Amino acid sequence: MKYLKKMLRIIFGRSMFAVVSLSIQILVLAAAFRFLSFYLAYFYGAFTLLSAVVIIHILNKEENPSFKMSWMIPVAAVPVFGTFFYMLVELHMIERFMEKKLKFRMDETECYLEQNLKVLEQLSKVSRRNANLAHYVKRYGHYPVYANTNAQYFPSGEAMFEAMKREMKEAKRFIFLEFFIIEKGEMWDSILELLEQKCREGVEVRIMYDGMGSFAFLPRNYMKTLQDKGFKAKVFSPVRPVLSSYQNNRDHRKILVVDGHTAFTGGINLADEYINRKVRFGHWKDAGIMLKGEAVTSFTMMFLQMWNISEKEPEHYHNYLKDPEYFYPLELRMDGFVIPYGDSPLDKESVGEEIYLDIIHNAMQYVHIMTPYLILDYEMVKSLSYAAKRGVDVSIILPHIPDKKYAFLLAKSHYGELIRAGVKIWEYTPGFVHAKVFTSDDIKAAVGTINLDFRSLYLHFECGTYLYRNEIIDEIERDYQETLSLCRRISLEDITNQPWYERFAGRALRLFSPLM
Template identity: 70%
Template sequence: MKQIRGMLRVIFGRTTFGVVSLIAQVAIFFWIYRFLSRYIVYFYGGFTLLSALVIIYILNKEENPSFKLSWMIPIAAVPVFGILFYLFAELQIIGKLMDKKLRDNMKQTEPYLVQNQKVMDQLARISKQDANLARYIKNTGHYPAYGNTNVQYYSVGETMFAAMKKELEAAKRFIFMEFFIVERGEMWDEILEILERKAKEGVEIRFMYDGMCTIALLPSGYVEELKEKGINAKEFSPIKPVLTTYQNNRDHRKILVVDGHTAFTGGVNLADEYINRRVRFGHWKDTGIMLKGDAATSFTMMFLEMWNISEKEPEEYGRYLRDPEYFYPLELSREGFVIPYGDSPLDGETVGKQVYLDIINSARQYVQIMTPYLILDYEMVRALTFAAKRGVETIIIMPRIPDKKYAFLLARSHYKELIGAGVQIFEYKPGFIHAKVFSSDGIKAVVGTINMDFRSLYLHFECAAYLYCNEVIRDIDRDFKETLAQCRSVSMEDLNKDPWYERFAGRALRLFAPLM
């Protein structure tokens, strides 16, 4: 009887329904294609002209050349299908509506994110270039530069997890949490116990996780389960059995805000592998930061802007500013500058990529990078190779044990060009690198959620913090050095030993790189 019930759950479950619905939609799409293909002989000239016009339109779009190429090849090779699919992608309106709502929310938070002119003047006196970068982030990415902020760096997920629990326990007014991955286990159970207890104490709790979690990690009714515990929860962009491109824009952010004065971000999600209580790909190396001070305001507003994309009632943003009576411990240093920023895939502005490029292009002595993926476009390859060629020590740490074989092969397809130009690539022998860290010249660094791949730089909602002249950068550089000691260098000889079919697969996958 149990087996029969199990089979019925599978047959009539939401996953089966979703798969069947998608198959049906794909079938309809191909039927339309086949139907039109019957008449291609009669309208061959028209289809050829239409393909040419669409390709001209794509060439003139303000878009990354890799995305243009990914569209032009199928349109030229299979005109009817290629044009249909392109029009299908271009005419999606849900993403446009989401972008409008997010922009409206950002206008409402603008009064709480005014740039302190004294901070900007001080930054400009030290570095005009970094003041210009701060202006760019403010003008296009919405978030100002701050002083008066302490930054704590965490070199592994375990220490960050301990700090998160400590701050959650100290919450008095509200807790905001926004994460890409949530999976039930020791880590989430411990956090959930604190959240449930804090909710009973009267602390306002808002918890948002990406809709991808419901595919394999969480049940479909988990939001209601959390609400029963006093936690105001929601899924961002729930996965639906509908062919649409907006579902490609996932919320990859990791944000925790406590009472408006403390914020966390970094690579650490809420699952046991991130704190090495579950082994998946060897030792899981991750990083994160905690901000205490003025800069936490940006993460407060960043969370509320995303939360209110799906809300209709107006938000009282001013309620969630830091309590002016909150005092920081005297031992905390608040020197240097912190610029939190978010990146949206819907506004056409690649803030995360531009910040990375600015660090690479302005480096004088060294650039140090930790990233789990290396799926690069032409601009990023040129920036990295030019930095190395002009004498900047350019080092990238990648995983030795990858979580995705295809991403690993694609990354290695870039290695020969990078190493040939003088870029040093190392692989982390103990396991998997999930950290997203840039540092340069001992004076600037970025810690956040942004990978070196197309999905992070173009397709996902992301966040990070840019640090300048902050003493915590010494901790970041020290961690990089200690991590490097556990790595092996990748040489040209190593690449030549790769099987020919893996090298071919890596290069062939470049055609689909914008989707990875």
């Protein structure tokens, strides 16, 4: 009976409804074009000619070559259906509307994100290369470089969870939460209880979660439930059973801002596996960071920019800056430089990838990476390989127990080429790595939400923190080494002994890697 009830929930659930609806739309499109191509040869010929024009258009787009290839193959192989589907995606107006609204919101907040020229000049004296990176992030990512900011690193979801609760308890004015996944359980229930108490105290609470990330974990009307508790709440891009490209662009960010003076980000979502209260893929290794100081302004504005994409009423941004009378604890040391950054799929700049590439290209001693996925484009493979070939210690920690079998097979398809170039590949034997961390040369680090896969680098809204010459970098590297002690290094022999069908599946999946 229990099994039957589970099956009925799946059959009549929202997920099944969405899958069936999309399948019907695809079948109708396929049937219509099959009918037209069979009876109207001239119509098919016209689309074949149009497909050639579309392929020329794709070739000349300013876009990652992998994405071009993923479109060119279906357009060339199935001219009618492939061409129509490409045009449907390319001409989608919702994405254009979101792009316009987000740009408008970023322009609104520009006055709160002006670069302190003294800080930039100070960074230039220490490192011209990092000043150039700061210039790039400000120009194309809209966020400046800061000094006077303290950072605390968390080597686990459990540690960050406790710090988040502690900071939220001290909130006096507002709490902003923006997360890809919220799921009912011990973690979210305790946060929700705390937020209800703060709301009764008069603290403004805003909660935003992604429509697809939380689709299977929260009821359809959960936003209304939160609003009834006194919170401001919204779902970013709710899932709708309609063929649409904009649903590809998910809000994968994890941001908590308290009173404009404290911000958190990292890999941790608000669900029990992230704090190992629920075991899904062995031990869950994650990481996050807390900032206190001037750099928090960027995360405050980052949240408000996204929140206001769908708002019509004006936002009083200045109300959410740090209270001028707030004093940071005396034990906090404000050293080094911090660049918070966001990444949008709606512009032509892959800020997150460029920061990763900058770290790799300029490394002299080592680049150490933790990532749950390794779905790479040609440029990233060559950058990692070249760094290893010129004597840099390039080391990547990946999960041993994957959450997605197809992603694991795709990652393994890169192992051979990287290992032959000198890159060290490690798998975390206790379970799953979800941390997104780079460290380099004891002076640089990046901690955030951005995986080494196409979805994070090109299709999702993401965020992160770049650190230069901060004391905390020693702690991040120490965590990397401690994690490494629990890992097994992958050899070329391991690749050779992999079953042939797994090797073939991994290589075949590369055709679809831009969607993963």
